[in-house]
Amino acid sequence: MSSDSKRSPDHTWSIGELAERAGVTVKTVRFYSDRGLLPEAGRSAGGHRRYGPEALDRLRLIRSLRTLDLPVPEVGRILDEEDTLEDAIAGQLRELGSRMAALRWREAALHLLRDCAPEERVDRLRLIGAMxxxxxxxxxxRFWRRWLPPRLPPRLVATIVEQAxxxxxxxxxxxxxxxxxxxHAFTSGDCRGTDRGQPAAHRSDNGYRPAVLYDGLIEAFALASPELRAQRAPHxxxxxxxxxxAYARACGARDTxxxxxxLSAQLAADPRIDGYWRLVAELSDPSQPTPGAAHDWLRAALVEGELTVHEPVMRGQS
Structure with a gap:
């Protein structure tokens, strides 16, 4: 007997007949029907659900959407044309990308633990487990927002955080x-420790205008970056x-x-966060010098300039 000959005189199917044609279980049809994804064409005299031919196409579409791992509510919004399939696919790709990134991080962490010396394993496990x-x-x-001087303009803080x-x-x-x-461990602690204290330019009692300083430092780091990429010695x-x-304008002085x-003496005495920048360098593109590397290059250039100024005097005294 053909499938059409099983259809009732009103051209509808029972829930079992629809399930058979769609290749699913009755439970599946009932599930989608109960959630409003599969409208009924009516009810039989005995109160049983009846479905029209359009239900078969809709059920097949629902199954196709579910194979993309779309949640049932999202499938409903697509069927009701509240959401587009393109948006749903884009959302799934973003979610899948996040899952894959998590798996890659987990895999690398497991390799790290497997390949380290036994005496290092507990400490590394503690570090990894904290993030x-x-x-x-x-x-x-958050570390940078605490470490930076207070009352910097929000756009300047955002720029610094983005770069750091x-x-x-x-x-x-x-x-x-x-x-x-x-x-993560370094920045989750108290940033006021001896190795992460505030430079002199952060302390308002020294007369500095930090916003002027950091605006100038951002420009100076950008100018130093090509020198670092070319591996030129500080000069x-x-x-x-x-x-x-930047330092002179920030405290109302002249560059003499x-x-x-x-300034050279002040920067030599300032607290430093070299450990932070060394770790950042391991995570960054080698062709993009970190602000910490640019700052170190400029400090070394300042010291080099000091030596150049004093060399003729030393020779004249010898």
Missing amino acids: TTPPSTAPLA VPQPPADPTPSQVLAFARL QGEALDCFVS PAFRHG
């Missing part, structure tokens, strides 16, 4: 997992002049040899 996979950059951003906080690699190596875990020039000028001498 999510893939890790969040929120603790790093590395994004987790999508496909990390075991060493990068360890670097990010150590960054005097536009980048150093911009660097010194005496000011440079005092």
Whole structure:
């Protein structure tokens, strides 16, 4: 007997007949029907559900959408044309990308634990266990907002945080997992410790205008970056002049040899966060120098300039 001959005189099917034609169970048809995804054509005299031919096409579409792992509510919105299939696919791709990134981080973490010395395993497990996979950059951003001087303009804080906080690699190596875990541990602590204290320019009692300073430092770092990429030794020039000028303007001084001498001494005495920048360098593109590397290059250029100024005097005294 053909499938059409089984159809009732009113051209509808029972729930079992629809399930048979669609190749699914009665339970599946009832599930989608109960959730409003599969409208009934009516009820039989005995109160049983009846479905028209359009229900078969709709059921097949529902099954196709579900094979994409779309949640039932989202399938309903697509069927009701509240959402587009394109938006649903884009959302699924984003979610799948997040899952795959988490799996890659977990795999790299497992390799890190497997391949380390037994005496290192507990410490590394503690570091990895303290962060999510893939890790969040929120603790790093909070660290910078605490560490920066207060009352900086929001747009300046946003620029600094964007440049200072590395994004987790999508496909990390075991060493990068360890670097990010150590960054997470470093930035989750109290930033007022001796190795993470505030530079003199952050303290308002020194008369600095931090917003002026950081605006100038961002420009100086941008000028120094090509020198770092070219692996040139620290030297005097536009980048150093911009660097010194940022400090001079921030405290209302002039760029003089005496000011440079005092600035060199101040920067040598300032608290440093070298450990942070070393870890960031492990996570960053080598062709993009970190602000920490640019700052170190400019400090070395300042010291080099100091030596150049004093060399003729030393020779004249010898």
